[in-house]
Amino acid sequence: MPFEEDTKQQPSETPAEDTPEATGSAPAEPTGDTPEQPTASADEAAAEEPVEPLQPLDVYSLLRLSFAQLAATAWQKMGLQPDPFTNTVVKDIDQARVAIDAAADLLKHLQPSLRGQEARDYQTMLTDLRLNFVKQSEAQEKPD
Secondary structure, rough: OOOOOOOOOOOOOOHOOOOOOHHHHOOOOOOOOOOOOOOOOOOHHHHHOOOOOOOOOHHHHHHHHHHHHHHHOOOOOOOOOOOOOOOOOOOOOOHHHHHHHHHHHHHHHHHHHHOHHHHHHHHHHHHHHHHHHHHHHHHHHOOO
């Protein structure tokens, strides 16, 4: 089915009876004082370039992505980073605990695929989360 336009009228839109379609008149012709559009769009140019097919995501890559998402959520729920969607800081220690525990469980399964510095980096990230969790938990129990 072709793209269907949203028929809901927004307050800032022109009423339907004033549109060229409603009045039966043709849309205004360009006056010539606007720059002409290029003949080939960027989408068409990109379509001409060869695109490599996407490779399937292996489980270890998915675990890495999930770990990063859980870590980011833990920082937000500890009140140390704002939520990227609302740009507000909301502290929820219980949800932070769940995110950290889930990240730790994922890391157990991810560990066989990690080597050297990468393994140390993931362990450091988890340790940082846990240390900050303790600090934030204590701060919540003893407000200043």
